[in-house]
Amino acid sequence: MSDDTPIEFKHFIRIIGRGQRAGRTLTQEEACQAMTMLAKGEVTAEQKGAFLMLLRVREETAEELAGFTQAFRALTQEGLSDLTVDLDMGCYAGKRRHLPWFVLAVLLLVQNGKRIFLHGTHEPDSKRLYLKEVLPKLGFDLAKNTQQAQQALDKFGFAYMDLLDINPALDEVIQLREFFGLRSCANTLARMLNPSQAQHSIQGIFHRLIDIKHRECAALLQDENVLCFRGDGGEIEFNPLRDVTLHINRVTEQSTIDVENTLDSYVTKPKELDVLQLIDVWTDKTQDTYGEKALLGTLANMLVLLDKLDWKTAYEQAQDMWNNRVKEWPVTLPTT
Structure with missing residues (x-):
């Protein structure tokens, strides 16, 4: 040819x-x-x-995933790379068994001066709780374009955009699950997208060995700082009941960190996921041992990536940030 x-x-x-x-x-x-x-x-x-x-x-190879990611990165909405962002977080799994406690980890980072870009989508058939449903109930606006993302970053310290507004072509492939009955590699690619081109990106996956491919793919793309791990249900949330390996890539240097569980006792999943419980835990109105361990472990993972800390030190810093947080909820809740 x-x-x-x-x-x-x-x-x-x-x-x-x-x-x-x-x-x-x-x-x-x-x-x-x-x-x-x-x-x-x-x-x-x-x-x-x-x-x-x-x-x-x-199953895709790391080389194939790297090429696919390059293709979709070239089709991402213009202007997002101009945002000043410390951490990119692709939130695509949704939550099924537990609340999205990682949202509180995001707020802790924001209180400590970091700017975060969140992105995700919604798969109607999955019956999971997605950020685009959660954040408005907590009083946070969703951004539809670069200008609104900038406004949210300045107002809240973080911004969330749906993949449909960031990269419609990639979201269209994800939504094909309705016809296939199966997910495609698009879910993996969305996690790797890093539409804001932040210097740091954290990714959660569900299936074994996919974290290794994420790490190898990041090296092929020469992404600056990427951390991938098996999160709760595939989300970017630390599961305190399970040992986990953190897979890290810094440009082309790859490494791993083994982390032990932080909660030994079995936890019964809640009968229903009430988003407002996140506020009650943040404001000290109620306590949730699982939720606190989940958010602390998630925050520790973020600090390992952002500040190049060992996990024990990162977890201690996460605990200090939680203990010293401003407990007032940062925004006004919607009235309806």
């Missing part, structure tokens, strides 16, 4: 779909080309489904 001959998308399907002997994985460059064509709508619906589901069955 000559350099001036347009590549047909079936070329990429053929590469990954010919079987164990004749097929192969995509190079990072090929992956970027393929996903760019898919994201720009230059493929048929049949080709899109075949490509994504072949990858789903075989």
